[in-house]
Amino acid sequence: xxxxxxxxxxxxxxxxxxxxxxxxxxxxxxxxxxxxxxxxxxxxxxxxxxxxxxxxxxxxxxxxxxxxxxxxxxxxxxxxxxxxxxxxxxxxxxxxxxxxxxxxxxxxxxxxxxxxxxxxxxxxxxxxxxxxxxxxxxxxxxxxxxxxxxxxxxxxxxxxxxxxxxxxxxxxxxxxxxxxxxxxxxxxxxxxxxxxxxxxxxxxxxxxxxxxxxxxxxxxxxxxxxxxxxxxxxxxxxxxxxxxxxxxxxxxxxxxxxxxxxxxxxxxxxxxxxxxxxxxxxxxxxxxxxxxxxxxxxxxxxxxxxxxxxxxxxxxxxxxxxxxxxxxxxxxxxxxxxxxxxxxxxxxxxxxxxxxxxxxxxxxxxxxxxxxxxxxxxxxxxxxxxxxxxxxxxxxxxxxxxxxxxxxxxxxxxxxxxxxxxxxxxxxxxxxxxxxxxxxxxxxxxxxxxxxx
Amino acid sequence: xxxxxxxxxxxxxxxxxxxxxxxxxxxxxxxxxxxxxxxxxxxxxxxxxxxxxxxxxxxxxxxxxxxxxxxxxxxxxxxxxxxxxxxxxxxxxxxxxxxxxx
Numbered sequence: 001x002x003x004x005x006x007x008x009x010x011x012x013x014x015x016x017x018x019x020x021x022x023x024x025x026x027x028x029x030x031x032x033x034x035x036x037x038x039x040x041x042x043x044x045x046x047x048x049x050x051x052x053x054x055x056x057x058x059x060x061x062x063x064x065x066x067x068x069x070x071x072x073x074x075x076x077x078x079x080x081x082x083x084x085x086x087x088x089x090x091x092x093x094x095x096x097x098x099x100x101x102x103x104x105x106x107x108x109x110x111x112x113x114x115x116x117x118x119x120x121x122x123x124x125x126x127x128x129x130x131x132x133x134x135x136x137x138x139x140x141x142x143x144x145x146x147x148x149x150x151x152x153x154x155x156x157x158x159x160x161x162x163x164x165x166x167x168x169x170x171x172x173x174x175x176x177x178x179x180x181x182x183x184x185x186x187x188x189x190x191x192x193x194x195x196x197x198x199x200x201x202x203x204x205x206x207x208x209x210x211x212x213x214x215x216x217x218x219x220x221x222x223x224x225x226x227x228x229x230x231x232x233x234x235x236x237x238x239x240x241x242x243x244x245x246x247x248x249x250x251x252x253x254x255x256x257x258x259x260x261x262x263x264x265x266x267x268x269x270x271x272x273x274x275x276x277x278x279x280x281x282x283x284x285x286x287x288x289x290x291x292x293x294x295x296x297x298x299x300x301x302x303x304x305x306x307x308x309x310x311x312x313x314x315x316x317x318x319x320x321x322x323x324x325x326x327x328x329x330x331x332x333x334x335x336x337x338x339x340x341x342x343x344x345x346x347x348x349x350x351x352x353x354x355x356x357x358x359x360x361x362x363x364x365x366x367x368x369x370x371x372x373x374x375x376x377x378x379x380x381x382x383x384x385x386x387x388x389x390x391x392x393x394x395x396x397x398x399x400x401x402x403x404x405x406x407x408x409x410x411x412x413x414x415x416x417x418x419x420x421x422x423x424x425x426x427x428x429x430x431x432x433x434x435x436x437x438x439x440x441x442x443x444x445x446x447x448x449x450x451x452x453x
Numbered sequence: 454x455x456x457x458x459x460x461x462x463x464x465x466x467x468x469x470x471x472x473x474x475x476x477x478x479x480x481x482x483x484x485x486x487x488x489x490x491x492x493x494x495x496x497x498x499x500x501x502x503x504x505x506x507x508x509x510x511x512x513x514x515x516x517x518x519x520x521x522x523x524x525x526x527x528x529x530x531x532x533x534x535x536x537x538x539x540x541x542x543x544x545x546x547x548x549x550x551x552x553x554x555x
Binding site: 017018022026028033041049060064072075078083090094098105107114217218220221222225229230235238239241242243250335343345349350354356 | 472477481485488493498526527532533534541
């Protein structure tokens with residue numbers, strides 16, 4: 001095929017990517033959207049392969065087969081709870097691929113300043129994405145300690161690396177060569193920088209980092225597109241870049257923190273919340289059943305703890321029984337519940353909760369006063385009224401689901417301990433709060449048994 | 454910098470705006486599949502991997518290209534499959550099969 005024809009196919013591919021993303025706007029059409037998007041990818045790949053001078057065929061087939069087997073197996077095997085780690089790893093492989101593309105491009109392209117700058121950008125962003133994603137994966141899967149890794153002169157060290165990167169990049173752009181030692185220095189510095197920027201971020205803030213790295217992997221592809229003058233890389237890469245930025249922004253807003261605050265400060269290091277003291281009112285599963293049985297409207301507020309306890313299936317069963325009993329059932333999901341945006345929705349969908357019962361924080365809060373029972377399962381910070389009332393709380397200002405305004409609140413909790421961010425929760429001492437202590441799965445299963453029995 | 458690069462910059466600008474428009478319409482429920490689906494799209498760098506390596510006369514460029522093709526394929530194949538797996542789980546109320554969700 002001629003270059004013009006290949007580029008026409010790229011245009012068709014870009015159009016399909018756009019349609020695919022558009023269909024992601026509703027769960028009813030999203031599966032088709034994803035298929036369209038993968039078809040767009042196929043068109044782009046096949047069109048490229050028909051171009052001249054493509055690698056020897058056996059190389060291509062082997063390289064693709066290796067990648068397809070690894071990617072395919074990983075996608076089939078991964079548990080839904082580990083989705084953030086998986087996405088981080090896929091991100092990382094996209095990043096390193098862009099780095100390698102830019103590196104290989106040095107052998108082919110005219111060495112204009114413009115091309116050199118884009119090659120450098122692609123190497124930098126790709127490298128940071130790669131090692132940053134590996135660290136994010138390590139922290140989320142708890143292969144590495146998930147806490148923030150902070151040391152005294154960190155900012156100075158990072159600043160020095162950044163200055164080093166700029167200096168090396170400028171020298172390299174002036175006199176680019178495929179065997180330039182500055183090229184190797186640049187690659188090494190980019191990889192180190194990726195580690196250094198993600199290491200100081202604590203495990204609880206990893207979702208933001210994953211979104212951001214997602215954006216970077218798109219931008220790296222985009223920069224590689226400029227390096228080799230390829231429009232489909234630019235179109236697809238920049239749309240991914242936009243997606244990552246939007247999700248990052250949503251996560252930051254949901255935590256009422258700036259991106260800089262997430263990236264550069266350890267959580268809760270600055271303020272100490274006002275100590276809350278009071279008496280908790282425990283309730284037994286039997287009594288909980290009696291209240292639920294009489295309830296007209298019930299909303300479940302799940303957190304990552306629900307997934308850890310593997311309670312989502314019994315929760316769905318209870319939801320169905322409550323519906324049969326005439327109650328209106330919904331699942332209220334906070335934007336930062338779970339380990340990445342929308343993670344709880346996926347976990348509940350896996351347990352066969354219909355998506356029309358999943359409601360967002362903005363939808364449930366205005367009508368929460370009318371809810372008879374709010375059942376909090378494995379969530380803590382996202383329902384902590386201190387975020388509204390206590391100016392000294394580290395999470396002050398973060399939007400929460402106002403379960404304390406519901407008529408009755410059940411909090412399922414293993415024991416009295418504070419949540420991921422180590423914040424005391426005045427919700428537990430509320431007049432309308434009843435604590436259902438014990439393993440969430442067992443507690444719910446007991447209630448379910450009562451309903452059936 | 455040539456005129457051609459200016460056109461590429463124009464494409465970039467328009468794509469970013471389009472990306473923002475499209476993605477802000479995705480509901481929060483689908484944010485995880487959106488992220489993994491977008492992630493799969495970033496595997497588009499596979500096109501660059503094929504081209505960059507293919508045009509090179511230097512063997513090192515070929516090795517780099519082949520490695521890039523493998524990594525990008527992990528991203529593409531894994532990303533699309535896992536997104537499909539997640540999206541297939543989203544079902545509407547009172548449906549038994551997956552037809553309704555598709």
